[in-house]
Amino acid sequence: MYQGHFGLTEAPFGITPDTSYFFTSAHSQQALNTLLVAVRSGEGFIKITGEVGTGKTLLCRKFMATLGEDFVTAYIPNPYLEPRTLMLALADELELILPRDVDQHQLLKSITFRLMELAAQGKQVILLLDEAQAIPLESLEALRLLTNLETEKRKLLQIVLFGQPELNKHLEMESIRQLAQRITFHYHMGALSRDDLEYYLAHRLRVAGFTGARLFSRAAVSRLYAASGGIPRLVNILAHKALLLAYGEGRHQVERRHVGLAVKDTAASQGWWWPWLAGAAAVIGVASVTWAFVK
CATH class of the missing domain: 3.40.50.300 (P-loop containing nucleotide triphosphate hydrolases)
Known part of the structure; x- marks a missing residue:
């Protein structure tokens, strides 16, 4: 969907357990x-x-x-x-x-x-x-x-x-x-640390074929960490939705507000109770971000 726009060969933030994306935190x-x-x-x-x-x-x-x-x-x-x-x-x-x-x-x-x-x-x-x-x-x-x-x-x-x-x-x-x-x-x-999250994003993007400069701004990474608590599955869900939003706006970098909108669309990332709802987040669709494509 957005792979060509960001120079990717495949979607980098799937939630299926693909060993090629294994990150050595x-x-x-x-x-x-x-x-x-x-x-x-x-x-x-x-x-x-x-x-x-x-x-x-x-x-x-x-x-x-x-x-x-x-x-x-x-x-x-x-x-x-x-x-x-x-x-x-x-x-x-x-x-x-x-x-x-x-x-x-x-x-x-x-x-x-x-x-x-x-x-x-x-x-x-x-x-x-x-x-x-x-x-x-x-x-x-x-x-x-x-x-x-x-x-x-x-x-x-x-x-x-x-x-x-x-x-x-x-x-x-x-x-x-x-x-x-x-x-x-x-x-x-345990969960990823804040520093680990930077490397985790870069690792998955690199495996997916990304060769450009920073794709997630530092502010976006901070927002992503705050919302996910460093839980890899939640990181993947939010990062994928944020990329969809940036793509819909024709942007080549994910900003903090893109992550913020992704958070609003993902119940499991809203509030201190996210660990218990992380599994449910995997089935939440991306229907609410489709406005970006028709705006």
């Missing part, structure tokens, strides 16, 4: 390093938490892309599943072909055999569960039992939980205290 790099060190230790559970929109799914995909050939990953994006269905999802990720009426015993036996087979090939299997705060408690317990599978030297399966802070509350429950004790590595992802 202090938080994201430390989280990635934690994951890489943890999986090479070969033990237990790993937990990554962060507020809505801080980039957990993007980190997960970047992590998978970073792993070498010695690793096999099983990714479940929506783990709101009862124990048997969760086990079936894992079996599917491990490319197991099972009878439709497979019983629980045979299911677990088949998964165990496949894990042992991969271990014999020198492969390390990692199960990654996104939105882990949604996992039912009984399914968390089933996952704990899976980590009992091991050789004399290491676990047959490592599990990485990516979730919102509510995940911590679940893990504090007495009924799954054994699982909480097995979390050997954890990291909490």
Whole structure:
């Protein structure tokens, strides 16, 4: 839409987790390093938490892309599943072909055999569960039992939980205290700092093909930080709308007022309660900025 106007090859502020846009801020790099060190230790559970929109799914995909050939990953994006269905999802990720009426015993036996087979090939299997705060408690317990599978030297399966802070509350429950004790590595992802935001914008614009001078004025960046709190998803939503507004006016730089208008159009950025509404902002349309094209 506005790519040609600003000299871009693609839209730079999408909200889909594209690993080519992964930004190595202090938080994201430390989280990635934690994951890489943890999986090479070969033990237990790993937990990554962060507020809505801080980039957990993007980190997960970047992590998978970073792993070498010695690793096999099983990714479940929506783990709101009862124990048997969760086990079936894992079996599917491990490319197991099972009878439709497979019983629980045979299911677990088949998964165990496949894990042992991969271990014999020198492969390390990692199960990654996104939105882990949604996992039912009984399914968390089933996952704990899976980590009992091991050789004399290491676990047959490592599990990485990516979730919102509510995940911590679940893990504090007495009924799954054994699982909480097995979390050997954890990291909490925070928001971008004001300085990080400058680099974040420049990074995404550069990946999208921008070669010009500053596209967001310093005042625009300050307004963007104040409205988003440094939450990457909100930054992307507001930056995209601000670019639309600047384009509609034929401007080649985003100013503070463009960001201000984008903020008014985005409920999640208005007020101290933005962290809890950040997810909803992703579905807000840009209909209210179309006046810029017809003015």
